[in-house]
Amino acid sequence: MVGLSLGEKHFIQGGIAQDLRCDGRKRLTYRPIYVETGIIPQANGSARVRMGATDVIASVKAELGRPSSLHPDKGKVSIHIDCSPTAEPSFEGRGGEELSSELSVALQLCLLGGKSGAGSGIDLRSLVVVEGKVCWDLYIDGLVVSSDGNLLDCLGAAIKAALSNTGIPRVQVTADPSSDEQPEVDISDEEFLQLDTSGIPVIVTLTKVGRHYIVDATGEEESQMSSAVSISVNRQGHICGITKRGGAGLDPSIILDMISVAKHVSEQLINKLDSEIAAAEAEEES
Amino acid sequence: MAGKAGTTPTTYSPSPTTKKTKAPLFKDDDVDWVRPDGRGFPQCRPAFFRSGAVNAASGSAYAEFGNTKVIVSVFGPRESKKAMMYSDVGRLNCNVSYTTFATPTRGQGSDHKEFTAMLHKALEGAIMMETFPKTTVDVFALVLESGGSDLPVVISCASLALADAGIMMYDLVAAVSVSCLGKNLVIDPILEEENCQDGSLMITCMPSRYEITQLTVTGDWSTPKINEGMQLCLDACAKLAKIMRSCLKAATDSQE
Numbered sequence A: 001m002v003g004l005s006l007g008e009k010h011f012i013q014g015g016i017a018q019d020l021r022c023d024g025r026k027r028l029t030y031r032p033i034y035v036e037t038g039i040i041p042q043a044n045g046s047a048r049v050r051m052g053a054t055d056v057i058a059s060v061k062a063e064l065g066r067p068s069s070l071h072p073d074k075g076k077v078s079i080h081i082d083c084s085p086t087a088e089p090s091f092e093g094r095g096g097e098e099l100s101s102e103l104s105v106a107l108q109l110c111l112l113g114g115k116s117g118a119g120s121g122i123d124l125r126s127l128v129v130v131e132g133k134v135c136w137d138l139y140i141d142g143l144v145v146s147s148d149g150n151l152l153d154c155l156g157a158a159i160k161a162a163l164s165n166t167g168i169p170r171v172q173v174t175a176d177p178s179s180d181e182q183p184e185v186d187i188s189d190e191e192f193l194q195l196d197t198s199g200i201p202v203i204v205t206l207t208k209v210g211r212h213y214i215v216d217a218t219g220e221e222e223s224q225m226s227s228a229v230s231i232s233v234n235r236q237g238h239i240c241g242i243t244k245r246g247g248a249g250l251d252p253s254i255i256l257d258m259i260s261v262a263k264h265v266s267e268q269l270i271n272k273l274d275s276e277i278a279a280a281e282a283e284e285e286s
Numbered sequence B: 001m002a003g004k005a006g007t008t009p010t011t012y013s014p015s016p017t018t019k020k021t022k023a024p025l026f027k028d029d030d031v032d033w034v035r036p037d038g039r040g041f042p043q044c045r046p047a048f049f050r051s052g053a054v055n056a057a058s059g060s061a062y063a064e065f066g067n068t069k070v071i072v073s074v075f076g077p078r079e080s081k082k083a084m085m086y087s088d089v090g091r092l093n094c095n096v097s098y099t100t101f102a103t104p105t106r107g108q109g110s111d112h113k114e115f116t117a118m119l120h121k122a123l124e125g126a127i128m129m130e131t132f133p134k135t136t137v138d139v140f141a142l143v144l145e146s147g148g149s150d151l152p153v154v155i156s157c158a159s160l161a162l163a164d165a166g167i168m169m170y171d172l173v174a175a176v177s178v179s180c181l182g183k184n185l186v187i188d189p190i191l192e193e194e195n196c197q198d199g200s201l202m203i204t205c206m207p208s209r210y211e212i213t214q215l216t217v218t219g220d221w222s223t224p225k226i227n228e229g230m231q232l233c234l235d236a237c238a239k240l241a242k243i244m245r246s247c248l249k250a251a252t253d254s255q256e
Helices: A006-017 A095-111 A151-164 A252-285 B113-124 B150-164 B191-195 B223-255
Strands: A033-037 A045-051 A054-065 A076-083 A128-130 A134-146 A167-173 A185-194 A202-209 A212-215 A227-233 A239-245 B047-051 B059-065 B068-079 B091-098 B135-145 B174-181 B184-187 B199-206 B211-221
Touching: A006 A202, A006 A212, A033 A151, A033 A252, A045 A151, A054 A151, A054 A167, A076 A095, A095 A151, A095 A227, A095 A239, A095 B113, A095 B211, A128 A167, A134 A151, A134 A167, A151 A202, A151 A227, A151 A252, A202 A252, A212 A252, A227 A252, A239 A252, A252 B211, A252 B223, B047 B150, B047 B223, B059 B150, B068 B150, B091 B113, B091 B150, B113 B135, B113 B150, B113 B211, B135 B150, B150 B174, B150 B199, B150 B223, B174 B191, B174 B211, B174 B223, B184 B223, B199 B223, B211 B223
Parallel strands: A076 A134, B091 B135
Antiparallel strands: A033 A045, A045 A054, A054 A134, A128 A134, A167 A185, A202 A212, A202 A227, A227 A239, A239 B211, B047 B059, B059 B068, B068 B135, B174 B184, B174 B199, B199 B211
16 A cells, blocks of 8 residues: 555646656656566576566466367466565465456456457467367466556566567377377477467556546556556557456546557557567577 | 166166267358347347345345346445454445356356456446445345356346445446457357357446446457447446336335
8 A cells, every 4th residue: 555645646646637747757658668588497488577666577387288178279378466475565465365366367358368269369279289188288477576556567568578488398299199098298398389479469557547547657656546447459459358447437438548549559568568578588598 | 787788778878879069159250140049139138137135135136137147135334344444435345156056067156256356346436435434335146047148247236236225326337248259249148159259348337427337358359349349338238227227116116
């Protein structure tokens, strides 16, 4: 919880109304984004993303599993977020649970697409090794190390970076695929396949403070919000998911306006993020 | 008895030859398919509401949309738990659970955390929390039978139960979802349609105030499609709210 005096509250709200926020940004400007990749050697892919004082880590682990009977031609992806008490004392014990599950659900909604797999950032068909028998299960875990607002966007960016960094081992299937038995697989530890991450959307959260809305709100600004809409947009400009937080209702026309603003902002964000990821990958290799 | 093989066929054993394969709901690029229950694409299931289903609760409601059957009870406002800190506005506590027999595969009957959080978010904007300081209102929803569009039905039913309990609200909350299947937008999807949907959009709104309290979208949507889906939902919400209102009116009329 952020404790603010009445003066500070007015200062934040007034600044947003005049398009000059406390840290000198405009309403639709992001804080600088820093990306590091490959920070967890145990995982198949990992990344750390920082935006101002918000600091998150995402890791991707791939395990062989069985596809579900409903979708035999698709792999499985699950997202879980952890809020560490090191970020905020209120996350201790069960305090972080509510936020963790809220973030996990929002990310699943925004990144994994519909039930048939349409609109998913990750092509689930590419995760299948033997149809109906063996597939890759991707476990995406996020950790909030330090929290200063805009966690969802930051986690979305970290997951995108971690997936670009992910190498999935090449698998050799030895048994006859037509037989009923579970085929034997041989996992290579030298050859890795890269995931196609070009379709993964970015999440843009528009936080409504007073009559205006801002991107990349800090913790102090978030404490003044009436509602926030998170919109995930992919490179084609298609909407892959929307969630809303905060109690206040919104007029439908405002939501449509937010969608068009989010589409515009997401273009810049995707380009910025892609160049940061490429730079981080280059640094890791050198 | 089991040893006498080949005399009489055991009628109850499932024979592998009668295994039926279900035809897919619609083929790719097929625009003119028929929905399993014969409805048109922009046609909702008939809605049935009844308030005052549970005597012990301060307010309750039962809703039935096709095969989706939901019961919601509201308790309170009652004193917040001792461990809770002082608050000059009221608290809302929600819970959504499924019966073990609600789903095609037998469930655990446990709480549905996702829906619980969504129900809370959808309702909190509509309730006048400042009218019951220091106290908590409990909203417990039970899905008796899951037949698709469970969450929208739970939300609409819960707002009716809150109204039945006399909790002050700005407006009734009506919720409707649409599924995107291939090229078509299908309103109020049933379970089979939900299982093969490409995307879904759910809107909960206060129709008289024309305000959206909660909205979720998944899947791949272009902007014109979102527009179309939202408009479809908002229209349906307005009509649903009328049905809910008439149910409340009928309940008070019968009391007099």
